Amino acid sequence: MMEIEHWDESHDVLVVGSGSAALSAALRVSVAGLRCKIIEKSEWIGGTSAMSGAGTWIPANHHATAAGLKDSSDDALAYLRSASPAGWQAREDHLWMAFAHAAPHALRFIETHSPLRFTLTREPDILQEREGGKAGGRMLSPKPLSKWIVGRYAGKIRPSTLPHLFTYQEVYDGNLYHRPVQATLRVLPRLIWRLLSRSRAQGSALITGLLKGCLEHGCRVETDARAVELVPDTNGHIVGLVVDAGGVRKRYRAFAGVVIASGGFEWNREMLTEHFPGELDWLGSPRTNEGDGQRMMAAVGGALAHMDQANVYPSIPTQYERKPHGLPITFQAAKHAIIVNRNGKRFVSEYDFNIGVAVDRRDPVTGQPQNLPAWLIADNRLLKEAPPLAWCARRSPNWLVKADSLQDLASKIGVPATAFKETVARFNGFCRLGKDLDFRRGESPWEQFKAGGSDNAMGLIERPPFLAAPFNRSILGTKGGARTNELGQVLRENGAIIQGLYAAGLAMANPIGTFAVAPGTTIGPNLTWGFICGEALANRTRYEHASELKPNRRQMGVRQ
């Protein structure tokens, strides 16, 4: 293919997307003095990352060290190996190694070069009993930041479906889900201050802080600009990007490289149906995540992998941008509730962090989901004990199915009544026994932590009206994308590197798939993989076009 001669703009690095992976990469290269531009398709900055709780899993981090908690990259690697599903180590080990070693540096780098500050949360690893697992010290979330610090971009940070007025820890410590009024009163003065100072926590703080760091180091941002095509030179090296900005096609040169961090493909109906056949409930990410990055990388020879992996997370219906949307909440972890499959049988512990894996389980022959449609079944205490659910049920009147008997509920949701009633009776028997003989609900350290003690994990389903809510796959982000090496460089099917092309976050073939070894294992790795790509780009000796890099004006002391 002939190299395109005409360029509308020239940069050292172009970053596609403005979520956690993108901004981390942009910060790293901008601090190194490379001229970077962020290309964001939406009018909003921050992607799913801005909407998120920003629970961030970074092992061996300096906050844990300061708190006297022992951890190391070797422990983290041992944990990734011991906790991940069989078969993953063979393909992902080199990437886990790169992540485990870079993650603490990425976090320190971000805190050194941006106003973003993290604090530890109390969440343990979900399999802390396995080799390398920890009871705490690896999960962090950002402290609140005022949006004013990003000046004219303050109104451009993507809003969330979650209440970012609260910090991640306040949500859990105050039990916002079960006691919203008390949780609010508990921190009311802080909330008022945050309202007055336009401060927000969680994903809003994450993006505000990263963006401020990028801007301070000379990085530029273009919103409402969709990357549509990667431009290779005659050797197949990526040298630029075609961008659609408000209907006008522009060609942007990238002397050092292009980082694709455009998130998942969940809003691309065709790709979603191909890789996730069967029942789906809700999507939780912005509608602009349509797999453009995956498509562009495949078009220049990038090998795609893990396309059937995703962040499958329990969600309830809400509205976002005036359209139906998913709000991730672990609403199934309720005392008087169980999940049943289409046969009316339980198939997983309802407190399992990776319940999404069980929900998404496929038939090895047909590739179709084995358990769907699935249902959350509860008695009338479900809504009383969780006001947000009651609110949601009022706003989405068709969401819950109600019946005065289990027999009627079974016929309304179309599951075999006899098997269904036996399942409820068996679960009630386990409640009386104080032990779930089928799925050991509430027994593991993680499930005890989530239930607030094993005594709290199970309660009889006996009081009508009985309720059923759909419990199919809700997706916060697909995790399939371009296969990359330890430097984030995109690889061809034969393992060769596509020079000048990098991928991070959910646009890469994510080394942690549907099965997550801990909460925060999308944002933490995303920040790290963005950092790794940026670090590789900052090391000019690795690049074909290094000789063409222009000195950065800021680096030379020139006022911008």
Ligand SMILES: Cc1cc2nc3c(=O)[nH]c(=O)nc-3n(C[C@H](O)[C@H](O)[C@H](O)COP(=O)(O)OP(=O)(O)OC[C@H]3O[C@@H](n4cnc5c(N)ncnc54)[C@H](O)[C@@H]3O)c2cc1C
């Ligand atoms: C409500 C909610 C809470 C969550 N909480 C957590 C949590 O606590 N911890 C955790 O680890 N994970 C959490 N997640 C998941 C996590 O937020 C995502 O997996 C992660 O943010 C994805 O990051 P990313 O950088 O890969 O993509 P994104 O943050 O989605 O960014 C991708 C960006 O690329 C842009 N884009 C797409 N195509 C183009 C194009 N062609 N040109 C230019 N731009 C393009 C999109 O508009 C978007 O802004 C949560 C998700 C949700 C919805």
